[in-house]
Amino acid sequence: MLGYVRVASLKDVPPGKCLAVEAGGNKIVLVNSGGTIYALEDSCSHLGAPLSLGFVAKGSIACEWHGACFDLKTGEAQSAPATEPVPVFEIRIVNDEIEVLV
Ligand code: FES
Numbered sequence: 001m002l003g004y005v006r007v008a009s010l011k012d013v014p015p016g017k018c019l020a021v022e023a024g025g026n027k028i029v030l031v032n033s034g035g036t037i038y039a040l041e042d043s044c045s046h047l048g049a050p051l052s053l054g055f056v057a058k059g060s061i062a063c064e065w066h067g068a069c070f071d072l073k074t075g076e077a078q079s080a081p082a083t084e085p086v087p088v089f090e091i092r093i094v095n096d097e098i099e100v101l102v
Pocket of ligand 1: 067
């Protein structure tokens with residue numbers, strides 16, 4: 001484990017948007033839902049679409065390819081066709097910079 005790695009500034013991820021980043025060899029999507037930042041693996045558990053292409057809703061993100069939704073806090077699949085969760089990452093904000101634990 002590397003520890004916390006800076007991946008973006010808060011201003012790079014405005015509310016309702018997401019951003020693809022990389023840290024420690026992981027592809028990660030940062031999501032801003034209602035001002036709270038979440039970090040999930042940037043790969044849908046259905047067929048691997050980048051979730052960073054998806055649509056942010058309150059507390060969830062929907063995959064662009066087939067519409068599966070995932071809980072931003074837990075990564076759990078909330079709707080078909082996905083049944084497996086996607087990994088989530090801990091984040092912290094330091095001086096308006098987003099850091100991910102990898
Ligand atoms: S690849 Fe995401 S729902 Fe199919």
